[in-house]
Amino acid sequence: MSSAEPKQPETERGALPDAPLAMPKQVLTSESQPVWRRFFGSRIVKAGS
Amino acid sequence: MALTSKDRGAFFPRALGLAFSALAAAGAFMLFLQFGWSDGLDAMDIVRALFILISTFWLAWGAMQAVLGLMSRALPPPLPPFQGLRSKTAILVPVYNEDPVTVYSRIAAMDASLKATGHAEHFHFAILSDTRKDDVAVQERLWFHRLLDECEGEGRMFYRRRESNKGRKAGNIEDFFQRSGGAYDFALILDADSLMEGDTIVEMARRMEAEPELGLLQTLPKVTRAKARFGRAMQFSASFHSPIFARGLAMMQGATGPFWGHNAIVRCRAFAESCGLPELPGKPPFGGHIMSHDYVEAALLARAGWLVRLDDDLEGSFEEGPENIVDHAKRDRRWCQGNLQHSKIVNAPGLRAWNRFVFVQGILSYISPLFWLGFIVASIFAPWFTPPVNYFPVEGWPFPIFPSDETWKAIGLAIGIFGLLFLPKLLVAADAITSGRAKEFGGAGLVFRSTLVELVFSSITAPIFMMFQTRSVLQVVFGADGGWPTNNRGDGTLPLSESWAGTWWIVLWGLVVLSATWFLAPSLVPWLLPIAIPMILAPFVVSWTSRASRTRLFLTPLDIQPAPVMLMQDRILASWQGTPRDPAPDLMAVPAQA
Numbered sequence: 001m002s003s004a005e006p007k008q009p010e011t012e013r014g015a016l017p018d019a020p021l022a023m024p025k026q027v028l029t030s031e032s033q034p035v036w037r038r039f040f041g042s043r044i045v046k047a048g049s
Numbered sequence: 050m051a052l053t054s055k056d057r058g059a060f061f062p063r064a065l066g067l068a069f070s071a072l073a074a075a076g077a078f079m080l081f082l083q084f085g086w087s088d089g090l091d092a093m094d095i096v097r098a099l100f101i102l103i104s105t106f107w108l109a110w111g112a113m114q115a116v117l118g119l120m121s122r123a124l125p126p127p128l129p130p131f132q133g134l135r136s137k138t139a140i141l142v143p144v145y146n147e148d149p150v151t152v153y154s155r156i157a158a159m160d161a162s163l164k165a166t167g168h169a170e171h172f173h174f175a176i177l178s179d180t181r182k183d184d185v186a187v188q189e190r191l192w193f194h195r196l197l198d199e200c201e202g203e204g205r206m207f208y209r210r211r212e213s214n215k216g217r218k219a220g221n222i223e224d225f226f227q228r229s230g231g232a233y234d235f236a237l238i239l240d241a242d243s244l245m246e247g248d249t250i251v252e253m254a255r256r257m258e259a260e261p262e263l264g265l266l267q268t269l270p271k272v273t274r275a276k277a278r279f280g281r282a283m284q285f286s287a288s289f290h291s292p293i294f295a296r297g298l299a300m301m302q303g304a305t306g307p308f309w310g311h312n313a314i315v316r317c318r319a320f321a322e323s324c325g326l327p328e329l330p331g332k333p334p335f336g337g338h339i340m341s342h343d344y345v346e347a348a349l350l351a352r353a354g355w356l357v358r359l360d361d362d363l364e365g366s367f368e369e370g371p372e373n374i375v376d377h378a379k380r381d382r383r384w385c386q387g388n389l390q391h392s393k394i395v396n397a398p399g400l401r402a403w404n405r406f407v408f409v410q411g412i413l414s415y416i417s418p419l420f421w422l423g424f425i426v427a428s429i430f431a432p433w434f435t436p437p438v439n440y441f442p443v444e445g446w447p448f449p450i451f452p453s454d455e456t457w458k459a460i461g462l463a464i465g466i467f468g469l470l471f472l473p474k475l476l477v478a479a480d481a482i483t484s485g486r487a488k489e490f491g492g493a494g495l496v497f498r499s500t501l502v503e504l505v506f507s508s509i510t511a512p513i514f515m516m517f518q519t520r521s522v523l524q525v526v527f528g529a530d531g532g533w534p535t536n537n538r539g540d541g542t543l544p545l546s547e548s549w550a551g552t553w554w555i556v557l558w559g560l561v562v563l564s565a566t567w568f569l570a571p572s573l574v575p576w577l578l579p580i581a582i583p584m585i586l587a588p589f590v591v592s593w594t595s596r597a598s599r600t601r602l603f604l605t606p607l608d609i610q611p612a613p614v615m616l617m618q619d620r621i622l623a624s625w626q627g628t629p630r631d632p633a634p635d636l637m638a639v640p641a642q643a
Contacts, residue, residue, distance in 0.1 A: 021230030023325040028397040
């Protein structure tokens with residue numbers, strides 16, 4: 001038996017109930033730059049200008 | 050959803066913890082600078098003082114958790130009188146190449162324990178297999194049918210195996226919610242080695258029903274069934290010290306956690322709405338699936354306005370732990386990668402400030418050994434940076450001025466650091482002896498001896514853990530993905546050859562560091578011996594501590610009186626192991642499901 005084999009019908013005994021619940025993907029990455037990068041970035045720009 | 054009342058309660062512990070830790074760190078920093086100043090301040094003194102600053106902060110933070118934990122007692126929340134359950138709870142048992150006989154015996158025991166409460170109809174079991182080994186999967190399915198037959202579990206017990214283990218444990222749980230989460234109010238998330246009393250499970254569901262804003266309720270699992278010296282020391286510590294430390298932690302975390310990934314109940318709707326985990330951009334170890342998902346899920350629930358709480362008054366929650374240092378280090382390697390990965394999430398939008406701080410704490414807990422190591426290495430090389438002593442610093446003054454001896458400050462600093470390490474555990478022991486809690490652990494004398502031996506034990510093993518953690522951090526930083534190795538359970542005895550294979554590199558580093566110190570800074574050798582000797586003896590330490598313990602030391606209440614559900618599992622397991630059944634051909638042909 002291999003997990004790559006074609007899918008076969010699930011056995012009736014012990015099959016999970018069919019009651020889907022949506023699970024939307026959450027946003028974990030920030031659009032804004034980290035505070036330290038903003039801080040040092042502004043200093044670098046000022047020093048260069 | 051407003052959930053500020055519990056957070057207001059957390060303000061004092063947080064402020065106290067931060068203030069004490071900052072004060073201790075600043076004091077240690079200043080003391081070390083004064084010590085360095087005595088023979089002329091140089092760059093290496095400042096570097097070492099910074100290492101001391103961070104390390105002391107971390108130690109003091111841990112000590113404060115114990116102090117705060119000792120300042121309160123575990124109490125149940127106020128609840129209305131119990132009039133039966135109205136909800137439906139799925140008990141989720143994720144498995145991954147585990148021995149199905151042992152895992153299912155736990156399920157059968159929990160089922161029997163639930164039936165004894167009279168509320169079993171409110172609970173279903175779902176075995177969520179991510180097993181990759183087909184021979185194990187065959188056994189899982191075979192024994193599942195036996196479980197169904199013996200527990201009369203038709204319609205209450207379910208089994209499914211995923212074709213791909215995408216997202217690992219978090220993905221496995223997510224797959225359940227997407228397939229069946231709508232059928233349940235709550236889901237009790239377990240590990241394969243979890244075991245819980247029926248009364249505890251019913252009480253958790255009751256508390257979830259009573260507090261509609263409660264998104265997640267965590268119990269404090271006790272480590273059980275340890276037999277080896279290392280395992281029993283860990284088990285004692287988890288049973289004796291951890292409840293106090295965990296209470297302190299929970300006081301500080303307030304309504305935002307903690308969640309340790311298992312032996313916790315979640316509100317299905319809250320979890321589904323809030324905890325869909327995306328893949329992080331980039332490749333592992335920092336990108337890809339989120340490994341230490343529990344902290345992230347707690348943070349996401351709190352972000353969505355749900356209460357996340359540890360109720361440490363709940364007994365009857367158990368797990369098993371690694372029996373030897375190498376297995377512990379393997380698990381720790383995974384946790385290390387997971388915690389360092391949180392550096393990509395700490396800046397996530399909308400998170401509560403304390404959850405961000407928890408991520409930072411997790412990262413610090415893994416990189417702190419590097420600071421100690423950095424301090425040691427910097428100390429070995431420090432004499433090369435020390436300027437020659439100037440006995441005539443005042444121009445025109447004819448007499449030599451000798452630098453003041455500040456050695457006492459270094460000794461005082463060392464005593465302070467050891468105090469932060471040892472005092473919390475000694476305070477927990479003193480509290481147990483005065484409060485009568487020590488009786489549950491075999492009496493005051495045995496508790497005192499166990500505490501002292503545990504302190505010696507942890508002092509000897511600490512340098513070995515420091516090296517394992519340092520290696521883990523460096524592997525992750527340099528991009529090595531540790532993957533998801535199967536947990537070794539059961540007897541973990543390691544012969545010397547296996548122990549050597551896992552620790553020879555620590556011996557090598559111990560010899561290198563000691564030799565370098567001998568040549569570069571011989572006066573530091575006595576200070577370094579408590580670290581170098583355990584490193585050089587690591588194979589012996591690891592092998593010796595993996596062998597069965599034969600003393601009464603580290604006795605726990607569960608050794609004296611095992612929980613009923615543990616005894617039930619023993620009986621079921623013995624009966625199953627005594628009567629193995631041959632795999633039926635039709636069951637062997639069942640493939641994994643998508």
